[in-house]
Each structure stands twice: as structure tokens, then as C-alpha cells.
Amino acid sequence: MRQLSRLLTIITLSASVLLLSACGEDTEQTATHNNPQHDKVYTLTLAESWPSNFPIFGDAPKKLAKLAKEMSNGRLNIRIDSKNKHKSPFGIFDFVKSGQYDLGHSASYYWKGKDINTLFFTTMPFGMTADEQHAWFEYGGGNELADKVYAKYGMKSVIGGNTGNQMGGWFKKEINSVADLQGLKMRIPGFAGEIMAEVGAKPVNIPAGELYTALDRGTIDALEWVGPALDLRMGFQNIAPYYYTGWHEPATELQYLINLKSLHSLPKDLQTILITAMKYSAYDMYARIEHESAVNLASIKTDNPMVQIKTFPKPVFKALRTANDKLLVELAAKDPLSKEIIESQANYLKKIRAWTKISDQSYLNSFNK
């Protein structure tokens, strides 16, 4: 629509100029009554870590693009390239840093090899839930710490959609004790994998496309993916009888990455449109995935009654938590900014968990009585 009115402007002005020049007058001030910034169309490119049409995760940047276009009346276009196009799902950080893409949609913890302090802005094992972490990001100092980490690279990271509490994973055999974890071959990447190694398991990395076969053939004994909303399309419910509840990703928040130069090249109104649409699409994704998890969990119960949902026994949970705490102490000792972020999260968690305990947790547990 805006493009159309721009064309109208150009054409009508040309006509006027034609007319006026024929009459030998000069009234060019008619063109200045509008800020030229507000006729210009801006196109930003966004690289996402996901394949084309990946459900839920991929719908967040689609919603962002649609809203940005509508709210700007066509002046802000966002062109999304999926990994099918750019071929580099873990190249998003570098793409946005270099300005090859203006924006990214990915997850901060993917970049821990580039900068260990990016690790803390997705989710932490035994850490905050989605609601607790949203409060930390927006009102508890989380965003300011993320800015500190990302500004070094000329970037900004904004909440990109929460997956909710992720399931502990699909297991071929039951886990009754810490001994059952010894030598257990499990696909569990990142920091959670390090914790698993610490308690004696063997974390392995396997591309998504090979996971089903690896689990089916016993190349691995277990794997974690996301949760009911996305796991069923992988078929794991047909080959693993135990589906464990979570501990390692209680609030996985995806990330919008923004190249700061690209952001500042936009007029102020489009900057606000961009950031607001990002955050709104993030919150909306959380509502969406909670819905999809509920619907898909119901379908497991109907279609795969042999799947048993289990929770790790107390000693296993404790052993994993002890390993986690040990690794965090090591991280904090290595880098002052890591220490600052780890302490901010620990202090905030203590305060807000006290509230969660007497609000949602107490309420939910009242039904068990």
C-alpha cells in the first residue's frame, strides 16, 4: 500500500512539475510537507537457524515480518532466509555481526564457542521457568546484561519466543539411579551435555536427520529434543518407551539478533515497530507452543499408550544439580562478566522462586491433595 502511494507521489509530482513548468511557476514546497524518511521503504534481511516452514519456531519471524509490514504500512519489509537458503544454521551470529544479514532468529547458547557469555541468555539447567526468566530479562537486569555481551559485536539480542519447559528426553531404558547414567550414550548438546558427562554419561552429537535411526538401532540410548509440540513429528514415541520430564532447559528462549547499524539506519518509528513486533511475536510463540504441547501430549496418550512419562528419581536429580553447580563455579572463576551474569541469575532465581512457590506452584499442588 505504501509502495503504491509512493508511486502515486512520484507520478503526481511529475505531473505537477510538468504542469507547473509549462506555466513557468515554482511551488516545490508541496513536496516537503512530508518527511522524506517516511516515504522510503526499508528492507531488512533475516537469517533463521531453522529449515523452511519449520513449525512454531519459524512462525515467530513470519509473524514479525507480517506485523512489521502492516504496522509500517509497507515501509518496513523483512525478508526471511531459512537454512535451506543460507545453508548455515549456526552461522547466524556471524551473518548478523558482519552485516551480511540485518537480523537473525536463533538461540543465544549456540554461540558459547564464540563467547562463553552468550550461554546464559537462552535457559540454564535448574534455572528459571519461562515466566521467571521473562521477568528477569525485562525487569531484573537480564536485557542489560545481554546488551553488555552483544554490544561488543555490534549486535543486540531480543527475546525470540520461549519453548516452555523442555522434556528431559526419550530413553530406551528406565533411569532408576545414577548408576544407570554411567556410559549412557545420549544426544544432549551444549552445557547440559557437559553436565551429563560430569555424572558419567556419554553425550554425543548427531544431526537431527539421523536421530531417529540412531535411537532405533541403539547407536544411542537416549536423546532430548524439545517437547510434545515438536517431538512427535520425529517419531521418537514409536521407538522409546520412556519420556522423561525436564531439568536441563526449563525455559528455552529463542533469540532475535539485530545488527545495531541496521537498527540505527531505520527511522525511530520503524525501530520501535521492529522491537515491539519482535517481543510480541516472542510472547505469542510461548502461548502457541503451550497450546501445541497440550494438544500433542493428549495425542501421545491416545495413540501411544505404551509411552510412560517418568521423572528422574531424587538422587539422579541431585547428582545432575551438583554437577551443574560445580560447572557454574568453574565458569564464574574464569571470567568476571560470566560471574556477574551467573550471580544475577542466582540471586534473581532465589527471589522469584519464593514467589512462584506460593503462587502457581502452591496452586497447582493444591489439586494433588
Next chain:
Amino acid sequence: MRQLSRLLTIITLSASVLLLSACGEDTEQTATHNNPQHDKVYTLTLAESWPSNFPIFGDAPKKLAKLAKEMSNGRLNIRIDSKNKHKSPFGIFDFVKSGQYDLGHSASYYWKGKDINTLFFTTMPFGMTADEQHAWFEYGGGNELADKVYAKYGMKSVIGGNTGNQMGGWFKKEINSVADLQGLKMRIPGFAGEIMAEVGAKPVNIPAGELYTALDRGTIDALEWVGPALDLRMGFQNIAPYYYTGWHEPATELQYLINLKSLHSLPKDLQTILITAMKYSAYDMYARIEHESAVNLASIKTDNPMVQIKTFPKPVFKALRTANDKLLVELAAKDPLSKEIIESQANYLKKIRAWTKISDQSYLNSFNK
């Protein structure tokens, strides 16, 4: 694209005609070079139920107004009148219905005397938590049902900010059994008050400004307000030793009311800006109040160590729940749309609570082990 080239043809032809119609004529078509809709400033008025500068609740429409102005580059202004100005905190429904105000910020359950079906769009005793209810509104059919209820009045209701799980209230004496509720004078308005009456308590209605004195002097034995984020400014922690956890408002969602004529008078871009800013400010308010609850709960523990946080014993919770279920059956029998909404909520709650149970609830309880 075809529309565009048709327009090009028309305009070029008009230009030619103009040219041909010779000089010295009026050239007012220069004013048409921009869509006049996109130069016009729209001002919408919003009436809120809260007093001026009421924290958290009142900050949501302030954030809405700020974002609407910024995103529209000053083309969409929202003028907020607090109850100090319009004098009618419970007049918002009629204000927006009549078009006296374009928008409102209030709570749907305030209107149950006007239309019983407005009751269901805030929170229900023993109902969904905030995350569950957001999923219901946005993806589980909740918004469609709200539209059905509000369209009759030429209005639309949009999420307006969640308070989180509200506390059960401040009590002068401990509640150890259902017998302790007999004759208990408690300020607890609305449907929750009806449930309390059902189990033998005496719900009373007292204006906010008189609550402290009423509780202090024993005119009432108990009251419910919101939660730590807003209760402490009322001073209740100084006069009531028992602070009970919640059951009656697990997810109080405030409401933006929109006059549909006012909405449709806006160009499409401003409509999207308005709705997106409303929903974003709603989600943001939930993050904010979780933060404030955490901070204020910590201060109770420090400054008011005599306050005991308690949960109703099992038989009390059960008695209240039985009364709730009975009243819902009565409501469903009276009105087919009530029945439809009650059933939608009950079915959705069953499905999504199964997910909450194995995600956040299971995770949070693992720490208690």
C-alpha cells in the same frame, strides 16, 4: 500488481488531461500526492478503572499510548482518563459501548451484572494459570468466544495484562477447617464471593479506601486484594498475621475494551499498531508484576517476619471447589453461551493442565524432593 498498473494508467491519463486542460487553473490535486489517511492524526480516548498513576495496572495503558505514538510516528494518540477524571471506575463498559470513550482498560468480570457471559474472560476460581489461559485466549478459542460476547455491544475485548496468581487474602485468624469459614466476614467480591457464601462465609463489599480500617477494627475478618506486588502499599501486612495462597483468581487478566466503530475508523496500519501494542503491553505487564511480586515478597520476609504464609487445608480447598462446580453447573443451565464457554474452558484446562503437570509443575516439585 494489476491494481497498481491500473492506477498508473488512470493517473497518467489524468496528468495528460490536466496538461491539456491548460495553465492558470487550480492545481489542488497536488494535495492528493499522499494518501490523506496517512497525514491525519487520530486521537482515541481511553477510560481506565484505576486512579491516576496506579502502579502496574495503570502502567499498561501508559505503555500502550507511548508505543502507539512512537510506532505511528505521532499519527495515533491515545488520551488516558483515570477514574479521578471520569469518576466512574465501573462505568468503562458503558463508556466504550456508547462511544463516549473509544477504549477502556478494566476487567471483564466487572460486567457480569450487565451480561453474565463477560464473567469468564478474566479468571475463574480453580481455573487456568496465566500461561494456560494465554494459550486458551490466543490459540484455544478464547478470543473467539470473547468476540461472540462483546460483538453484541459493538465492542471487542483484548488481553490487558495478567496479575499472576492472586493470593487468597489476609486473615486475622487461621483457617484450619471449613467450620472456621462459617460466618467469616470477608471482603471478596464477584463470583468468588458467591462461592464463599456457598460454604457459609459472609462476603461483604467495602470500598478500597476503607479496607484497612475495616480489617484493623474487626468490621471484617479477612479480605483479598491482589498479591505482594500491590498489597503492601495497603498496609495489610501490619494488621493481619495470615497471608493465604490463592484459589479464586489464578490468572486475573485485565482487559482492553475497544469500540468497534472507533477501531474501524482507523486506517489498517493504525488498527494493527493498536492491537499489537495492547497485547504486547499485556504480556509485558505480566512480566512486570511477577517481578514486583518477587521483590515485595522478599520485603515482607525482611520487614514483617510475623506474617505467616499459609495454604488452605485440603478439606477447605475441596469444599470451595465443590461449591464452585455447583455454581458453574447452575450458570451453564441458565444460558447456552455460558454453557459453551464453561465447557470450552473445562475441556481446555483438562488438556493443558496435563501438560503443565509434566512440565513446570514437575520441574518445580523436583526441587522439593
